[in-house]
Amino acid sequence: MTATYLQHFGLLAIAAAIAACVGYFVGPHWGWALFCASVLSLLVYQLRQLGLLLHWVTEKSNAPVPESSGIWDDIFARLYRRNRDQIRTRGRFARLLARSLQAGRALPYGVAVLDKDWRIVWCNDAAESHFSISLSTDRGQVITNLVRQPEFLGYVNAGNYAETLELSTPRADGLVLAIQMVPFVEEHHLLLSRDVTETQKLTIMRRDFVANVSHELRTPLTVMVGFLETVRDLKLDPARSRDYLNLMSEQGHRMQSIIDDLLTLSSLESAPPPHSEEIVDIAALLAQVRNEAEQLSAGRHRVSLVADTSHDLAGNTSEITSAFANLANNAVRYTPENGEIGIRWSAGPAGATFSVTDNGPGIEAEHIPRLTERFYRVDRSRSRETGGTGLGLAIVKHALARHQATLEIESEIGKGSRFTARFPANRLVAKPEQIVAVAGS
Amino acid sequence: MNDHLSKQFDNELEALRSQVLQMGGLVEAQVRGAIQAFSNGNLSLADQVVETETRVNTFEVDIDTDCSQIIVKRQPAATDLRLIMAVTKTVTDLERIGDEAHKIARMARQIHERGVADSGRFANIRHTGDAAVNMLRQALDAFARLDVQDAMRIITEDRAIDIEFKSVIRQLITYMMEDPRTISTALDIIWIAKAIERIGDHAKNICEYVIYIVKGTDVRHTKVQFPEVQPAKV
Numbered sequence: 001m002t003a004t005y006l007q008h009f010g011l012l013a014i015a016a017a018i019a020a021c022v023g024y025f026v027g028p029h030w031g032w033a034l035f036c037a038s039v040l041s042l043l044v045y046q047l048r049q050l051g052l053l054l055h056w057v058t059e060k061s062n063a064p065v066p067e068s069s070g071i072w073d074d075i076f077a078r079l080y081r082r083n084r085d086q087i088r089t090r091g092r093f094a095r096l097l098a099r100s101l102q103a104g105r106a107l108p109y110g111v112a113v114l115d116k117d118w119r120i121v122w123c124n125d126a127a128e129s130h131f132s133i134s135l136s137t138d139r140g141q142v143i144t145n146l147v148r149q150p151e152f153l154g155y156v157n158a159g160n161y162a163e164t165l166e167l168s169t170p171r172a173d174g175l176v177l178a179i180q181m182v183p184f185v186e187e188h189h190l191l192l193s194r195d196v197t198e199t200q201k202l203t204i205m206r207r208d209f210v211a212n213v214s215h216e217l218r219t220p221l222t223v224m225v226g227f228l229e230t231v232r233d234l235k236l237d238p239a240r241s242r243d244y245l246n247l248m249s250e251q252g253h254r255m256q257s258i259i260d261d262l263l264t265l266s267s268l269e270s271a272p273p274p275h276s277e278e279i280v281d282i283a284a285l286l287a288q289v290r291n292e293a294e295q296l297s298a299g300r301h302r303v304s305l306v307a308d309t310s311h312d313l314a315g316n317t318s319e320i321t322s323a324f325a326n327l328a329n330n331a332v333r334y335t336p337e338n339g340e341i342g343i344r345w346s347a348g349p350a351g352a353t354f355s356v357t358d359n360g361p362g363i364e365a366e367h368i369p370r371l372t373e374r375f376y377r378v379d380r381s382r383s384r385e386t387g388g389t390g391l392g393l394a395i396v397k398h399a400l401a402r403h404q405a406t407l408e409i410e411s412e413i414g415k416g417s418r419f420t421a422r423f424p425a426n427r428l429v430a431k432p433e434q435i436v437a438v439a440g441s
Numbered sequence: 442m443n444d445h446l447s448k449q450f451d452n453e454l455e456a457l458r459s460q461v462l463q464m465g466g467l468v469e470a471q472v473r474g475a476i477q478a479f480s481n482g483n484l485s486l487a488d489q490v491v492e493t494e495t496r497v498n499t500f501e502v503d504i505d506t507d508c509s510q511i512i513v514k515r516q517p518a519a520t521d522l523r524l525i526m527a528v529t530k531t532v533t534d535l536e537r538i539g540d541e542a543h544k545i546a547r548m549a550r551q552i553h554e555r556g557v558a559d560s561g562r563f564a565n566i567r568h569t570g571d572a573a574v575n576m577l578r579q580a581l582d583a584f585a586r587l588d589v590q591d592a593m594r595i596i597t598e599d600r601a602i603d604i605e606f607k608s609v610i611r612q613l614i615t616y617m618m619e620d621p622r623t624i625s626t627a628l629d630i631i632w633i634a635k636a637i638e639r640i641g642d643h644a645k646n647i648c649e650y651v652i653y654i655v656k657g658t659d660v661r662h663t664k665v666q667f668p669e670v671q672p673a674k675v
Contacts, residue, residue, distance in 0.1 A: 137586060142459055145585040148466025170473070170578050 110193035118143050130177055130193045176200050212375035216258055216390060220251035261391035268398040279429055280317045283309040286345055293328040300337045311347035311428040315403045323399040326392040327356045327419045333388055335360035352423040359416035368409050372397040403427060450515055457507055461528055464500040465581040467493060468535050471542040472640060476570035479549035479633060490546035497539040504532045523657060527650035534643040541636040548629045565612060566634055569605040573640045580644040589655050592648035602641035609634045
C-alpha cells in the first residue's frame with residue numbers, strides 16, 4: 001500500500017516541480033494554473049474510478065471486473081477475490097444444508113423440530129406419515145393440536161424426556177410408535193418417532209406362545225395324573241382300569257404329538273434352507289397325502305384328488321409332505337360328516353398351486369390373519385376334541401416359506417374354505433416323458 | 442386472525458383453541474376406549490372411560506369460563522368473536538360425545554357381564570363405531586387446521602353412518618325375531634348403536650362450526666349445497 005501512496009505523492013511532487021519551473025520561467029500565474037489543472041485532472045481520474053466501482057458493486061455479483069490501472073486495479077482485484085471466495089463458501093454451505101436436510105428427510109425414523117411452544121418448525125417424511133401431518137399445511141401448528149392422544153400430551157407436559165413413550169396411533173393400520181423428545185438448540189425440541197408395531201406384535205406373540213405351550217401340555221397331563229391317582233388309590237376291576245389306561249395312553253400320545261410338532265417347527269426355523277437339487281415325486285406324495293386324509297376321515301368324508309403331475313417340485317420331501325398333509329388333515333378335522341374335500345395340484349409356467357377345498361363351516365374373516373400363529377384357536381372348546389395340536393398351520397407356513405411358497409386362505413361362512421399354497425415357477429421341474437392326469441373319487 | 446395489537450390477546454385465543462383440542466383428544470380416546478371395551482369385552486377399559494368423564498366435564502366448565510372472560514375483557518369482533526362462539530358450542534358437543542361414550546361403556550359392561558352368545562354378530566356395529574371415531578378425529582383435525590374443504594367433506598360422511606345405523610337396527614330386529622332370548626342384549630346394543638349415531642351427528646356439528654369460524658356463514662339445518670365442492674360445469 002505504501003508503494004501506491006508514494007506513487008501518488010511522487011506524481012503530485014512531479015506536478016508541483018513542473019509547475020514551479022513554469023512559474024519561475026513563464027510567470028507565477030501560469031505555474032499555479034498548471035498545478036491546479038494537474039490536481040484537478042487527478043481528482044477527475046479518481047472520481048471516474050469511484051464511479052466504476054459503484055457501477056460494479058450495483059451490478060450482479062458475476063459482472064466482469066472493470067478495466068483499471070494503478071491503485072484502483074489493485075482494489076478491484078482484491079474486492080473481486082473476496083467476493084468470489086464468499087460466493088464459493090456460500091455455495092458450499094448451501095450444498096451442505098441441502099444434504100443434511102435430505103439426510104433428515106430420508107431417515108427411517110420420524111423427526112420433527114418443535115419450537116418452545118411446541119409448534120412444528122420442520123419434519124421429515126416419516127414423521128409426516130407417523131403423525132398424519134403434512135409439513136406444507138401444518139408448519140407453525142402446535143403439535144398437540146394434531147396429535148391429541150392424552151398420553152402424548154401428558155408426556156409432553158411432564159418433561160421427563162429420558163423415557164420413551166409407546167403411543168398407539170388412530171391410523172387404520174394400528175401403527176404403534178415409540179416416541180422420544182430430545183432437547184435441541186434455542187429451547188427447540190426434536191420429536192423422534194419409531195415404528196414399533198412389529199416389535200410389539202412379536203412381544204405379544206412370544207408371551208402368548210409360552211402361555212399356550214404350558215396350557216396345551218398341562219391339559220393332557222392333568223387328565224393323566226388324575227387317572228393315575230384313581231388307578232393307584234381305588235381297587236378297580238380289570239376292564240375299568242384297562243379303559244383308564246387307554247385314556248391315559250391317548251393323552252400321552254397327544255402330548256407326544258404336540259412335542260413332535262414343536263420340534264418340527266423349531267427344526268424348520270433353525271435348519272438351513274433345503275437344497276433345491278432334491279426332486280420331490282409329486283404323484284407319490286399326493287397319493288400319500290390323500291391316503292392319510294382318508295384314514296383320518298374313516299369314511300366320513302368324500303376325499304377327491306385332481307392332479308396334473310406334468311411337473312415335479314424341487315425341495316425337501318418331508319417338509320412338503322408335512323405341509324400338504326397338515327392342510328388335508330385340517331380339512332378332514334374341521335369339516336362335518338359327509339363333507340367334501342377336494343385336493344388339487346396344478347403346475348404351469350406361472351408356478352404351481354396346491355389347494356385343499358372343503359365345504360365345512362368356514363372361518364370368520366377376523367380369524368384368518370391369525371390362523372398361522374402357534375396355538376391360535378378359532379374356537380377353543382372345539383378344536384381340541386378334533387385332535388389338532390394347534391401347530392399345524394404354523395408348520396405349513398414355515399415349510400412353505402422355506403420353499404419361497406405362500407399360503408392363501410379364503411373362506412366364506414357356511415360355504416367352506418380353501419387353503420392354497422403357491423410355489424414359484426423356478427421350483428418346478430418338467431417331466432416331459434409322461435403326462436398323467438390322475439382323478440379319483 | 443393472528444395480527445392483533447395485543448400479543449396477549451393472540452395468546453389467549455391460541456390457548457383457548459389448544460384447550461378445546463386437548464379436550465377433544467380426551468373425548469376421542471374415550472370413544473375409542475368405549476368401542477373397544479364393547480367389541481372385545483375389556484372391562485377395565487370401560488372403567489377408564491367412566492373415570493375420564495369427570496375430566497371432560499371440568500374441561501367444559503373451564504373453557505366456558507375462559508370464553509366469557511375473553512368476551513368481557515377484549516370485546517372481540519368478527520373472526521375472533523366467531524371463534525369464541527364456535528368454541529363454546531364445540532365444547533358442548535364434545536361433552537355430549539363424552540356422555541355417549543360413557544353410555545356405550547356402561548352398556549358394554551352390562552352386555553359382557555350378562556355373557557354374550559356370539560360376538561361375531563357385533564362386527565357390523567364395531568365397523569360403524571370405527572367410522573364414527575374416525576369422523577370425530579377428522580372433525581377435530583379440521584378444527585385444528587381451520588380447513589373448510591375438509592369440514593365440508595366430513596359433513597357429507599355423516600350420511601354413511603346414518604345408513605349403517607339403520608342396517609344395524611334391521612339386523613338386530615332379525616336376531617330378535619329368530620331368538621327371543623337375545624332381546625335384552627339386542628336392546629342394549631340398540632342403545633350403543635344410537636350413541637354411535639349421535640357421535641357422528643356431534644362430529645358433524647363441529648365441522649359446521651369450523652365453516653362458521655372461517656366463512657362466517659351458518660350452514661346448520663341447511664341442505665348441504667357447497668358451491669366449492671360442486672364440479673365445474675363444462
